[in-house]
Amino acid sequence: MGELSIRAYRCISDYERLLGKRRRHTSSQGYDGSGHFVKKFLDILKRHSDYLVVSGYVSICSGRARGTEDVDILFPVMSREKFEMLFKDLTNNGFWCYQGDDHAGVHRYVKDMDSVRFALKKEMFPNIELIPIDESRKAQHFEFSRPQKIRINDFEFKVPEIEFEIAYKETVLGSEKDMEDAMHLRVFFSSGIDEDKLKKYKSMLRRGL
């Protein structure tokens, strides 16, 4: 599994040092100072499934100064029984699901390859968009099988190869926000980007992989 550049690591570590030590929330709900939202979610998800954090959160973790309302996480589509365990673990540990309180009902979305969303109890945003994937989702399956790790103090999580993230934003998504994210990643990771790989991924994405 690849790793991000040392220089970028240093920056990200600095960021997470700040983000990870979030101030205690004065409300009885939401952030509790024991770690931030994404870490809390991933700590639970990792007990049940493999995963990949994609899209805006990757850019924001590397310093992109823009807001976001959700964090996109890919996970392999799972059986009803496995999903029941994940769902119960999440709902017993501070999360609620937008789509419903019944794991069987929510699993129908997953089975149909539709995303489901989870937020901290009595909060709407930010939320996690949990996106089921299988081999039919070629681009997602491709990036899922080539993860890269970001370590941020004691918080380590998997993201796509930066070259793929840039290529996907520029070639497939292409909105103003995505092009800006891609530019940020290009500049921030400039010393570690493999330009040949980036070109290859762009070409592959244009041909539908």
Place this chain on the structure above:
Amino acid sequence: MKTKTRMDYIKLYAEKLKEDNSLFRQQKMLIESQLQSSSQIFRSMLGDGDDFKQRARAYLRKVRMI
């Protein structure tokens, strides 16, 4: 670097961020303020009572998020 477009500023910011890690502190403040504002808006709108989920889902249906 002469900045003219929004993309120029994004490029400039990313370059400065590489040179000066302390800019992450400002970025954190921006994101934190957005999250806190968003949280407060929805708490005002939906409350934090036992019917939160019911009210939240009614809102989500209205904006076609579910």
